[in-house]
Amino acid sequence: MSRSKADWIVGVDIGGTNIKVGVVPFDGGTPLAVRVERTEVQRGAKFVVDRVVKMIQDAIEEVAKAEGAGTDAFAGIGIGSPGPLDRRTGTVISTPNLGWRNFPLRDLIRNAVGLPATLDNDANAATYGEWWQGAGRDVDTVVGVTLGTGIGGGIVLNGVLHHGASDAAGELGHMTIDSTGRKCNCGNYGCLEAYASGPAIAARAIEGLEAEVPSLLPELAGDPNSITAETVYDAVVQGDPYATEVLHDTAKFLGVGLANIINIINPDLLVISGGVTKAGDHLFEPLRAEIRKRAFRVAEQACKIVPSSLNGTAGIIGAVACFKKETYGSV
Ligand SMILES: [Zn+2]
Structure with a gap:
């Protein structure tokens, strides 16, 4: 896939307690428009997905406004979630903390936001983030x-x-x-x-x-x-x-x-x-x-x-790295 106009990628870090969303410059850097909200798993899967989608839309809007960027400046969404999960189908197979089973998380978010998306394990993503931009960058x-x-x-x-x-x-x-x-x-x-x-x-x-x-x-x-x-x-x-x-x-x-x-x-x-x-x-x-x-x-x-040297944003940055790797073949 080409990235002619893409300047930004959205990173999503879904945990049992909090959801974090931020917008990361395509070539790496500090996430912008970071927001953190409670996951509130007990309110059900639809509630959590709706909340994630709203956070993504708000973050994109904030960055678009601040940077004067058009909607084509956003390449896609990298999602990190507790697993086990299947990256190919974008499905969370099961997760004790969230209570989801065979849940098509990636496509629900992709379809609601209207941008390509990838799914990876949250802790894998956080480690990849540390390697790309954090304590492991060298x-x-x-x-x-x-x-x-x-x-x-x-x-x-x-x-x-x-x-x-x-x-x-x-x-x-x-x-x-x-x-x-x-x-x-x-x-x-x-x-x-x-x-x-x-x-x-x-x-x-x-x-x-x-x-x-x-x-x-x-x-x-x-x-x-x-x-x-x-x-x-x-x-x-x-x-x-x-x-x-x-x-x-x-x-x-x-x-x-x-x-x-x-x-x-x-x-x-x-x-x-x-x-x-x-x-x-x-x-x-x-x-x-x-x-x-x-x-x-x-x-x-x-x-x-x-x-960690990424101050709580390793999961966001790493989810973006996973998106880049899966979409473009390299980070
Ligand atoms: Zn165990």
Whole structure:
């Protein structure tokens, strides 16, 4: 496809909690007209699609006005969504967080907006975004890990986003780190996600408190059952020894998983994003120490471990990169 007049591509990042939309210059750069709204999954799939479409239309209108651009200046829409999904048909096969099954997300958005669209996994897209414009822009092989309600991942191998045989590659959160461990939302036992996702961090913190250890956590949360991963970081920053122990355990679990990845992929860079990175060195120091203990030295020494540098827009930028790659063959 030619791009004679295309100056902009719209990026859409659909998550279980928020939808983010922004307009990215064709050759990369800071997204414009970024908007974030709640997903409100419980209001149904049609509601979510209508909301996404409206956000896209508003973003296009805002950029068109500000830049004096015509409608032909917008090449299309890159969409990132939780999976598993089928890129060829643009269908979300199933997603526990959104409750969609065999849902033709890409074409619903494409038809409503009237622009070409592509669909990719949200965590894959975010990793591709980091490689294209973010922390990974100077290297070839990047692994991305997104720590949130779940744990997502993406793998860029020698500059190519690795989708695997059926678009299911990169599910780092469902790597088994304990064969008889905690039950995961995916049905398996002992997945990394069952230990180090936001809800898993909170659950471990609450379980430990039942042994009546002294901690700021119940007071910060108002009531022990309202403790979230966020409360744990807040308590760590205030020097709470119990919360620090919970975070160190989190770093250990992550370190086990990421050492596996480093030994298998030998990446230049591991980019970690999501709420937990707010804990900063409280997380990264024990995490690096755990990886040093476990991974091969040559692989561990070659791999930088950093937080995202795209300030929450990696998913938008990466969805645009996926659109470019699928539509034009290169980014
Ligand atoms: Zn799992």
